[in-house]
Amino acid sequence: xxxxxxxxxxxxxxxxxxxxxxxxxxxxxxxxxxxxxxxxxxxxxxxxxxxxxxxxxxxxxxxxxxxxxxxxxxxxxxxxxxxxxxxxxxxxxxxxxxxxxxxxxxxxxxxxxxxxxxxxxxxxxxxxxxxxxxxxxxxxxxxxxxxxxxxxxxxxxxxxxxxxxxxxxxxxxxxxxxxxxxxxxxxxxxxxxxxxxxxxxxxxxxxxxxxxxx
Amino acid sequence: xxxxxxxxxxxxxxxxxxxxxxxxxxxxxxxxxxxxxxxxxxxxxxxxxxxxxxxxxxxxxxxxxxxxxxxxxxxxxxxxxxxxxxxxxxxxxxxxxxxxxxxxxxxxxxxxxxxxxxxxxxxxxxxxxxxxxxxxxxxxxxxxxxxxxxxxxxxxxxxxxxxxxxxxxxxxxxxxxxxxxxxxxxxxxxxxxxxxxxxxxxxxxxxxxxxxxxxxxxxxxxxxxxxxxxxxxxxxxxxxxxxxxxxxxxxxxxxxxxxxxxxxxxxxxxxxxxxxxxxxxxxxxxxxxxxxxxxxxxxxxxxxxxxxxxxxxx
Numbered sequence: 001x002x003x004x005x006x007x008x009x010x011x012x013x014x015x016x017x018x019x020x021x022x023x024x025x026x027x028x029x030x031x032x033x034x035x036x037x038x039x040x041x042x043x044x045x046x047x048x049x050x051x052x053x054x055x056x057x058x059x060x061x062x063x064x065x066x067x068x069x070x071x072x073x074x075x076x077x078x079x080x081x082x083x084x085x086x087x088x089x090x091x092x093x094x095x096x097x098x099x100x101x102x103x104x105x106x107x108x109x110x111x112x113x114x115x116x117x118x119x120x121x122x123x124x125x126x127x128x129x130x131x132x133x134x135x136x137x138x139x140x141x142x143x144x145x146x147x148x149x150x151x152x153x154x155x156x157x158x159x160x161x162x163x164x165x166x167x168x169x170x171x172x173x174x175x176x177x178x179x180x181x182x183x184x185x186x187x188x189x190x191x192x193x194x195x196x197x198x199x200x201x202x203x204x205x206x207x208x209x210x211x212x213x214x
Numbered sequence: 215x216x217x218x219x220x221x222x223x224x225x226x227x228x229x230x231x232x233x234x235x236x237x238x239x240x241x242x243x244x245x246x247x248x249x250x251x252x253x254x255x256x257x258x259x260x261x262x263x264x265x266x267x268x269x270x271x272x273x274x275x276x277x278x279x280x281x282x283x284x285x286x287x288x289x290x291x292x293x294x295x296x297x298x299x300x301x302x303x304x305x306x307x308x309x310x311x312x313x314x315x316x317x318x319x320x321x322x323x324x325x326x327x328x329x330x331x332x333x334x335x336x337x338x339x340x341x342x343x344x345x346x347x348x349x350x351x352x353x354x355x356x357x358x359x360x361x362x363x364x365x366x367x368x369x370x371x372x373x374x375x376x377x378x379x380x381x382x383x384x385x386x387x388x389x390x391x392x393x394x395x396x397x398x399x400x401x402x403x404x405x406x407x408x409x410x411x412x413x414x415x416x417x418x419x420x421x422x423x424x425x426x427x428x429x430x431x432x433x434x435x436x437x438x439x440x441x442x443x444x445x446x447x448x449x450x451x452x453x454x455x456x457x458x459x460x461x462x463x464x465x466x467x468x469x470x471x472x473x474x475x476x477x478x479x480x481x482x483x484x485x486x487x488x489x490x491x492x493x494x495x496x497x498x499x500x501x502x503x504x505x506x507x508x509x510x511x512x513x514x515x516x517x518x519x520x521x522x523x524x525x526x527x528x
Contacts, residue, residue: 046468046470047471067380077378083372135381
């Protein structure tokens, strides 16, 4: 549905980033900790002051109210925060449907009654998966994922990967995925499924240096 | 029943009680004798000065002088409100938001009281204006300080959830809503409590004063009621304004949560200083040498220097 284009985006600690993602395209980003991966995603979501412009298809970010932009370009931070005691209020309201997102929650390994759970009872892994569910439930047109599977066991990691893949296909959502796991980056970009970029010395470059991207 | 005038001797007699209090603090090792004496001396000087200033002011009834006095009181109130906040807004905003809110609420309510309710002639007659303003300012100051402190502290503690709400597409007002409500509530509770218990436990200060000065108790009660209502309105208005302005200031034009990095730095430095102090004290108590070092100093060199200095001491 939407491509994402970064134009001279300058988060703190990074040189200006210019990058284009087609609709539904996947880019995996790696880099040492503290290199600015998370800051790049925060800048795209417009959470920190910085220079540069981002386009969602042909709509510039600066022409859009910030809250509308963040709803359309969804960021999943590495650490999820919750503003209510229950899981339910974190999901968008759907009129007339007592258990919306049943399919989404099921794909991530949850029963529909998770909506009534108390947030303080959730494990770290459950929080991470529910944070993804809550993000996808608001139907963003582009996805920014920061270590989306860092606290998950292999079975749940596979669930998350396939849920994101399905969402990306169905919604044709451009996806930027920060991952420190080389196996995951290989797996997700295999067979032309996506590109890999790495942050080195404050620059975003093709992984391995020999990549072909323009 | 007229006013019984107090002689300096009467006051000196009363001050002996404070001296006794200080002596007791010294005796019981409470460690507050210095503070008691300084506070007592401060209040003596401040109140006598205010008495003198008001005496001049009452004799003149000059609008310029009254305005000057009012401005001075406002400046002090704004400063005091700032002092009571743990996490302040940076730069002029820190002082500006509190002072502006106190100013608008106190002076607004005061103008209403003088011209519409009490109908003083002329409206700036200092005998009415200054005491009323003092009570309005004092209470608005407390309310504003508590509310702003609650707001900035709440936003700081909940910065994660606030950003999570922003990421979920909330506007800045939705993201700060619950913290704003909490801050406002805490700013209003003292004055609501004061209204609810007024007269049951202690007689409010102004009513006490009027009764001592010989006013009929019913008149004093009516005045006190008027003041209570004015004060609650002023405190409420000031708190609402401060919280609204403050929460607006917490976000920038792109609805990004803006917590001054100054705080982070200052908090860090404070904590490091406290940590070092603890070590220094405990080392000293256990008879261990405490030598602070910079990380730029190579360890072997530092150790050598220390050993040399220790040998020199022996």
